[in-house]
Amino acid sequence: MSNIQILVGSTLGGTEYVAEAIQPLIEEAGFDSEIQFEPDLNSLSLQSEQVWLICLSTHGAGDYPDNFKPFVEQLQQVNAAISDVKYGIIGIGDSSYDTFCEAAKNIDYLLEEMAAVRVGDRLEVDVMDYPTPEDRVLDWIPSWIEDLTQIVEN
Numbered sequence: 219m220s221n222i223q224i225l226v227g228s229t230l231g232g233t234e235y236v237a238e239a240i241q242p243l244i245e246e247a248g249f250d251s252e253i254q255f256e257p258d259l260n261s262l263s264l265q266s267e268q269v270w271l272i273c274l275s276t277h278g279a280g281d282y283p284d285n286f287k288p289f290v291e292q293l294q295q296v297n298a299a300i301s302d303v304k305y306g307i308i309g310i311g312d313s314s315y316d317t318f319c320e321a322a323k324n325i326d327y328l329l330e331e332m333a334a335v336r337v338g339d340r341l342e343v344d345v346m347d348y349p350t351p352e353d354r355v356l357d358w359i360p361s362w363i364e365d366l367t368q369i370v371e372n
């Protein structure tokens with residue numbers, strides 16, 4: 219059974235709660251998982267099949283949170299396709315910014331360019347609608363797990 223690496227990018231800590239809220243559902247579905255609060259590409263193999271679930275808020279004017287920037291820089295230095303990586307994206311943002319969930323969009327585009335395979339649709343949670351973003355994410359995660367299970371089984 220696949221191991222899911224839950225990679226967190228957060229400035230104020232809210233997205234860390236999202237990661238912690240979804241982990242039990244992932245484990246109940248039979249997947250092992252680890253939460254990485256300081257994602258580091260060196261601790262993730264690019265050569266073997268693996269699944270990343272990225273939980274990422276947006277800060278500044280469409281920027282990545284500081285704790286996530288080194289990971290993005292590491293990815294940008296990889297000069298190869300990473301087609302063994304499957305990933306899901308949960309973006310947390312605020313629609314009062316023009317750059318709503320821009321970090322989540324940008325990491326999605328980067329991974330797509332690198333030939334990683336996205337599982338399910340990118341989720342964008344607006345904290346204007348969901349002041350506790352876990353509420354929305356917990357509704358969405360079962361369908362993502364279903365999508366992943368189908369891919370892993372095939």
Ligand SMILES: Cc1cc2nc3c(=O)[nH]c(=O)nc-3n(C[C@H](O)[C@H](O)[C@H](O)COP(=O)(O)O)c2cc1C
Nearest residue numbers: 228229230231232233275276278280311312318319
């Ligand atoms: C200074 C600041 C800048 C922000 N910039 C954006 C932005 O450009 N786009 C967006 O969608 N949300 C933006 N947000 C909203 C945050 O993404 C949102 O509050 C999120 O819940 C923060 O998650 P975190 O607690 O994990 O950092 C910003 C929030 C702050 C405080």
